[in-house]
Amino acid sequence: MDTKDSVQRRFGRVAESYTTSPVHASGPELSAMLEAVSLTGAEEVLDAGCGTGHTALAFAPRVARVVGVDLTEPMLEQGRRLASERGVGNVSFVRADVESLPFGDGSFDLVTSRYSAHHYPHPEVALREIARVLRPRGAFLLADVVSPEDPAIDTFLNAIELIRDPSHVRDHTKGRWLRMLASAGFQAEVVGVWPLLLEFGSWVARMGTPELSVEQLRVLLGGAPSEVREALGIGTPDRHSFTVPVALFRGTLVGWLQ
Secondary structure (H helix, E strand, O other): OOHHHHHHHHHHOOHHHHHOOHHHHOOHHHHHHHHOOOOOOOOEEEEEOOOOOHHHHHHHHHOOEEEEEEOOHHHHHHHHHHHHHHOOOOEEEEEOEOOEOOOOOOOEEEEEEEOOHHHOOOHHHHHHHHHHHEEEEEEEEEEEEOOOOOHHHHHHHHHHHHHHOOOOOOOOOHHHHHHHHHHOOOEEEEEEEEEEEEOHHHHHHHHOOOHHHHHHHHHHHHOOOHHHHHHHOOOOOOOOOEEEEEEEEEEEOOOOOO
């Protein structure tokens, strides 16, 4: 099974839990995304890796149209349900691969991606596709967990992410994201970084992590080296919970007016 098949299988069975997840429904990085570019109300927006649609629905009242794309149909179904319940009519949800978007060149004014890029098997390919579908005055907003630059902490974080969710590819460092964005043709910057508390019980329950893997995670978190415990805040507010940094990047193509 390749990564994309794994994403669809694993997230298809837990789609409803992401609809109600406070981590995905709100947060300071989502509020910051809404303010990170100047919107006129006429924009056409693509939400890449939209999941159950929280980011797409947050932008909808401020723009002309939002298209959310995701690999996993049950996630898209949850997004359609939320849009219907909230009476949002300018959002559509389409099953598509971010690495091969079914849209013409220059189709959108803004592309967003939130809490999905760590699942991209080939992030450089996805970034080039995002740049392709943007208009010359377009912008890209990327929000995701970022890994610390320290190699030991980076390894630990990505290891526990993979045990919890085998479809996880990588939490990249801020520096790595900036280099990849630049290679794809973006002038990129970090807008902000926020701590995200991951309460252990809800973190594993949201993904439906098997009990054997949950026990492995408890052992790893409980026995983490002191430098890892300090960097990730392991043990606060309970023994196995921890905190990760979430960064918001803004990439601009030539001509976008802030």
